[in-house]
Amino acid sequence: MEPLFDFLGSYWWLAFPLMGVASGFGGWWSKQSKERHKRRLELIKAKSEARSIEMQARAQLKAAKAQDGPAHDVEASDAASRHDRLKRLMATHDEVMHRWLDYELDVAKLIAFPTMSDGRQPLTAAFLRAKKVADGLRPPSADVRIDAETLAEYRDAVHDFEVAFDVAEQDARRVRDSGFTETERKRLDRAQQLLRTAVDQSATAAERQVAYKRVREELDGLIVLSDDAVEVLEKQVAPELEAGKTPLQPPRAEA
Structure with missing residues (x-):
């Protein structure tokens, strides 16, 4: 043991640097441990929050299904909406047809507003073309299943039909028989x-x-x-x- 004591007696000053190194290493290790612990806590918290959100979403979906029932899912709701819009479009189509027939079948009105029966008149011709398109796209009934694209095409045709008739009627009432000698x-x-x-x-x-x-x-x-x-x-x-x-x-x- 004497050689060890002699060495320590001669190099006692090395104790201070070694203590510093040990102290620094211990501090670094402690810091790393704290960081790892902190990350583990954050990961556990994130997983817990994600699980909570997932459970809430499942609960909301279950409640929605329980309230609406299988017959009121998104597809059924969309189909019902298209059915209602189709009924309204067909009603508008019928209304314009009736307005036209008021001229087409009433000789007294045709005499008073003769351009309404004259297909040579540009506005009347445009109305008759729009009528033909709308009639061709009209479904057989409002109860048929119809996709969104077909409904949009029929909607545009009915709109064109209605506008063309309004324009032709206004012009007929304006000019009356002024085009005759x-x-x-x-x-x-x-x-x-x-x-x-x-x-x-x-x-x-x-x-x-x-x-x-x-x-x-x-x-x-x-x-x-x-x-x-x-x-x-x-x-x-x-x-x-x-x-x-x-x-x-x-x-x-x-x-």
């Missing part, structure tokens, strides 16, 4: 007066038939009446035709 306007006026007699049930059947034929003569070459309009007019002139009597004869063209 003075002689043609007089013929339209006579046709309007004769039409009142033709549908006047207080007049005799002979008077109504004569007036009807003259109405057709005055309108010939000015306004084209559809077959449906003629049928409606004939029933107004002679309601008894429904009982099977001889139908009214249109005026014959002169040779």
Whole structure:
């Protein structure tokens, strides 16, 4: 042991640097341990929060399913929404059709606003084209299953149909018979007066038939009446035709 004591006695001053090194190493190790412990605590906390969020999401989803039921999932809700929108679109389509038929089947209105029956007029032609497109895209009923793209296409067609009709109607009411010559306007006026007699049930059947034929003569070459309009007019002139009597004869063209 004496050599060791001799060495320590000779190099006692080395104790101080070694103590410093030991102290520094101990401090570093302690710091690293604290950092590792801190990271473990943070990781445990993060995992706990993630688990809590996951459990909350599952609980909310379970509650939503319990409230809505399997028949009210997202897809069913979207289909129901499309069904409602389709019903509204078809109702708008029908409304514009009825407005158009008010002109198409009413000879008195056609005489007052003749451009509504004239497909040569640009605005009327545009309306008729829009009508054809909307009619072609119209589903057979509001109960059919329809995808979003098809619904959007039909929606745009109905909108175009409605706008085109509004524009054509406004223009027809603005210009009225201004596109006709003075002689043609007089013929339209006579046709309007004769039409009142033709549908006047207080007049005799002979008077109504004569007036009807003259109405057709005055309108010939000015306004084209559809077959449906003629049928409606004939029933107004002679309601008894429904009982099977001889139908009214249109005026014959002169040779």
